[in-house]
Amino acid sequence: MSPVQFIGSLFGCWELDTMRAVSKSREAGAASGYICVRSGRVKVCFLYGRRAQLDAGRRCIHLPGPAVGSAIPAGSKRMRIVWLLLCLPQMAWSAPMLRTEGVASLADGTPAYREVHWMQSTEEGAERWVQYLCPEGAPFARKRLPSSHVVQARGYQLQDRRSGQEASVRVDGPKVQVSWKESQSATPRSGELALPEGAVVDAGFDAAIRLHWQALMRGEVLRMPFLVPGRQRFFPVKVVHRGALRWKNIAAQSFEVGLDAWYGSVAPRLALTYADADRRLLEFRGISNLRDGQGRYPQVVVRFATAPEPRDEAQWRHAWAQPLVATCAVTEK
Incomplete structure (x- = not known):
């Protein structure tokens, strides 16, 4: 000034x-x-x-x-x-940040990792940072989602030191810039795609369900193109409301996500559970977006037991500054 x-x-x-x-x-x-x-x-x-x-x-x-x-x-x-x-x-x-944590488990209950979400507010499109922690607490991957008014399709940057996976997605008007590296030894691939109408990118799926909540409750099927950066293309997916349930004594709603194509019946599906009161994600069941120590994408269950809670920004800065580790200790069930 x-x-x-x-x-x-x-x-x-x-x-x-x-x-x-x-x-x-x-x-x-x-x-x-x-x-x-x-x-x-x-x-x-x-x-x-x-x-x-x-x-x-x-x-x-x-x-x-x-x-x-x-x-x-x-x-x-x-x-x-x-x-x-x-x-x-x-x-x-x-000023305080908001923090929430999800615990990911394998099908047999073995702890896989924890994901810690930091955000500036609960508003859709607010800037968000995600840390992926080994079961013992050391961070091995991180993801940043910049703020955007296009809440279903905003970019992100991902770095996974354990697998060597790296991703960068930048949404610029009608275009999407995608950079993808599958593993430490893989050659990075980059490309530019047209952004389809109603498209969803990464965590935009979460926002899309809340934005179309009333339509889903009426039984309407939500169809949208979903970006798979590793394939450098959008795939058609559909979201269906499966009904009400109690999740750890919380009134909730269940949704199923699958490919909206002829082969969708044999493709992997996701099961999502959202709280009725604030429409926050409680549980995710499906294939992880992170590779495990053997280079596979495991089936996981991620549970978010508590709503976002305020934390001092200094805590976020300290957590985000921690270096990523290349391996996680073996965890028994």
């Missing part, structure tokens, strides 16, 4: 980008103005700023701590500037 912009901020409002989106509805007040952080932007209204200039219906947090409270007294113009310089970086970097 230039000196002119800063001086102007003392008499009105200015905005700037944070290096990372913080958390929706986090706000701090100054005696004669407000510092507001929302969806990756910071808006500051000092002195003659008015709360009405900010979005309505938002909570205040007391700086420098995170507890909800009243505005911060700032006795002078100088103190207001000090509060801005000291508190704004803390707001931008210390």
Whole structure:
């Protein structure tokens, strides 16, 4: 921000980008103005700023701590500037992330891996990071899904040090750029595909079920092209609602996913269970998207026992900075 912009901020409002989106509805007040952080932007209204200039219906947090409270007294113009310089970086970097964990098991109950999902919010399309951990806790793979308004078809980057698998999918308007490396010794393959209407990429499947929830509940069959990056093409798949059930005493709905083609009856299928209340994924049954130590794609059951919970961003930074391991210890059932 230039000196002119800063001086102007003392008499009105200015905005700037944070290096990372913080958390929706986090706000701090100054005696004669407000510092507001929302969806990756910071808006500051000092002195003659008015709360009405900010979005309505938002909570205040007391700086420098995170507890909800009243505005911060700032006795002078100088103190207001000090509060801005000291508190704004803390707001931008210390807001909580959301964390949830799934435990993957093989058909015989042997632990396969754990997947830890970190996200900025529960909104569809919010940026997300996934770590894949050995049963003993060491990370062997990671995936990043950048934020996107095209929630069914957004790109991602995957790195699996255990198998050497690497993937990069970038959605750019009507085109999809795909880069795929099957194993450590394999030659990377890249290509460009047209993005079909209603297409689904990777975790966009999860968003698609929630977006079409009411139609599925009415018994409609959801059909869509699904990207298989290793094949460099889209395959037709269909989602069918199989009925209500209780999952660990949680009211839930069951769905089945299969290929929408003549050979679909003999192709592998996925079984998905979603909670009624918040429509979050509770259980996945099907082929893993990660190869095991023998280079196979095993059948797994992944269970997400708890809803996303807030964690300090420092915990996410520490977890994401951990180096990936090339092997996992052998785990007995």
